[in-house]
Amino acid sequence: MEIxxxxxxxxxxxxxxxxANTLSNGIQYLNNSTTFDDFDRMQYLVKYALPLQQQLGVFIKKLGLELNTTLYLNYNASNVFSPDFLKSFDSIPPQKRKELALIGKALFFDSKLSGNGLVSCSSCHQSENYFADGKIVSASLDKTQPLRRNTPSLHYSSYQQSQxxxxxxKTMTAQIKDVLFNPLEMGGHQSAILKYVMGNVKYSAILASLFPDTHNNDEDMNHIALALSAYVTTLNPMNSAFDQYMAGDKKAMTATQVKGFNLFMGKAQCGSCHFLPYFNSLVPPFYDRSEVEVLGTPKTDNLTHPEVDDDMGRFDLYKIRYYKQAFKTPTVRNTEKTGPYMHNGAFSSLESVIDFYNKGGANGLGLATPDQTLASKPLNLTKPEIAAIIQFINSLTDKN
Ligand code: HEC
Ligand code: HEC
Known part of the structure; x- marks a missing residue:
């Protein structure tokens, strides 16, 4: 940067x-740091990296050098933790977003969209449970079988480039149509959904005013999915203790939580997949791609006699060897509240999740996962260190 x-x-x-001052002080701080484990990442972040980003933004604007060559970065945000740091990933016109999200919210809680009239998005994504459901996996629409995967929280889900x-x-609207029409989930039918929504003045009047030039059913259906997606895009509170600390309130986090952050980003290597600022799969510095990773998450959290899970993840879509058991990295924001964990809900506590990482994932447990992307070397985290990481994760809980 200096050059x-x-x-x-x-x-x-x-x-x-x-x-120039911040830059040279930051470089000095880096040069004075001793070891990888001892480097105080939190101190570096709040004292140098975030101010540097903010001051650089101001300087670029002063010189009139905004190139806007990246799709998602917002030059007007002061740093990565500003609520407006990224532009939204969808194509909703800004002047329609608010009204669309309001209809989306009503639709989200409306069970009439489902095939049997009994299930809404909120049956599984429960607002009181941080938009997860607290179950290992939810039951199918007709309650006869378990769904294949755990219900993810919807908080920060709009900050992903795939769902x-x-x-x-690839997009939230594609995802939403999939769920609406999936016979195991909502079992809806386009014709019935359109008949209900377009026949209900509460929805149709607003949709007609927002999209006056709609002439066919597929377009109407797209607008319904867009409305739901506009609502889900509002579910990014960024008001946790950690966010307050990032905004300058030094009292918002405890010393143990700060230590936990340093471990998360350093010795425990969590931050190498759970990327800042959303602690999920969204890859910096362009934020234009979401990553999948192979941990080899076992079938249950019995790590003494671990069993391979039969869900092959992304390999079911693309028969490429390194996609076997590949799953998207979920956010750890609000995970205090969204257990059980992992795609299969196999882990009931954060302790057991970290125990799994500490042992080196599937390979570390002796399971054959040739393309594991998680390091198989044990992390050697001590009990107090694991406790500090959990305390840090708890500092990411938003006020609901
Ligand atoms: C019967 C339970 C159930 C219902 C009802 C349901 N979902 Fe989901 N949702 C899930 C499960 C399970 C997954 C994960 C499935 C997978 O990854 O294969 C999921 C995934 C998602 C995702 C992707 C999140 C991510 O991080 O990848 C979004 C967004 C979402 N649902 C929104 C909705 C919306 C909007 C509705 C209503 C139209 C809805 N869901 C209805 C259970 C449900
Ligand atoms: C190699 C990439 C990688 C690393 C390193 C990593 N994670 Fe993960 N994490 C993932 C993936 C992928 C999943 C989902 C796995 C699955 O569903 O089988 C996940 C899932 C989780 C979950 C469950 C979230 C939920 O909603 O179900 C938690 C909690 C978590 N990780 C915390 C951590 C912590 C703490 C560390 C550091 C000790 C860490 N991760 C290191 C990739 C990683």
Missing amino acids: VLAPYLAYKEEDGKEL FWDGRA
Whole structure:
């Protein structure tokens, strides 16, 4: 950064003074750090990295050099933890978003969209349970069989470039249509849904005013999915203790939680897959792609006699060897409240999840997972360190 910025800083010396200072202090801090494990990531983040990003943004604007070459980054946000850091990933026109989300909210709680009139999105994504359901897996629509996978929370789900545990839906609207029409989930039919929604003035009047030029059923159906998606996109509170700390409130987190953050980003390696700022699969620095990873999550949390899970994840979609047991990295924001964990709901506590990581995932347990992307070397986390990581994860719980 120092090399790239040098000519600009020389050209506008006065305007770049603060930025140059922060940059050189940050470099000094890095140079003075001793070991990988001892590096105080939190201190570096709040004292140097975040101010640097903010000051750089201001400097770029002063010089009129906003290139806008990246699709999702918002130049006007001060840093990665600002609520408006990324532009939304959908195509909803800004002036329609609010009204669309309001209909979406009503539809989300409306069981008339389902085939049997009994199930709504909120049957599984329960607002009082952080939009998860607290179950290992939910039951199918007719209650005769378990669904294949655990219900994920919808908080921050709009900050993903693909949806579902295996990333099979590229957009939220594709994902929503899949669920609406899936006979095991909502068992809805396009014709019945359209008849109900378009026949209900509460919905149809607003949809007609937002989209006056709609002439066919597929377009109407798209708008319904778009409305649901607009609502899900509002579910990103960013008001946890951690977020308050990032916004400058030094009292918002305890010393143990800060230690837990440093372990999460350092020795425990969690941050190498659970990327900032949403602690999920969204890959920096362009945020244009969501990643899948292979941990080899076993069938149950019995790690003494582990059994291979038969869900092959993304491999079911693309028969490529390294997709065997590949799943999208979920967020750990609000995970305090969204157990049981993993695609199969196999882990009942955060302790057992971290125990699994600490032992080196499937390979560390002696299971054959040749393409495991998680390091198989044990992490050697101590009990107090594991407790600190959990305390940190708890600092990511939003006020519901
Ligand atoms: C019967 C329970 C059930 C109902 C009803 C349901 N979902 Fe889901 N939802 C799930 C499960 C289970 C998954 C994960 C499935 C998978 O990955 O294969 C999921 C995944 C999702 C995802 C992807 C999240 C992510 O992180 O990948 C979104 C978004 C979502 N649902 C929204 C909705 C909306 C909107 C509705 C209503 C139209 C709805 N769901 C109805 C159970 C349900
Ligand atoms: C190699 C990438 C990778 C690393 C490193 C990693 N995770 Fe994960 N994490 C994942 C993936 C992928 C899943 C989903 C696995 C599945 O469903 O089988 C996951 C799931 C989780 C879940 C469950 C969330 C839920 O909603 O079900 C928690 C909690 C979690 N990880 C915490 C951590 C912690 C703590 C660390 C560090 C000790 C860590 N992760 C390290 C990729 C990773």
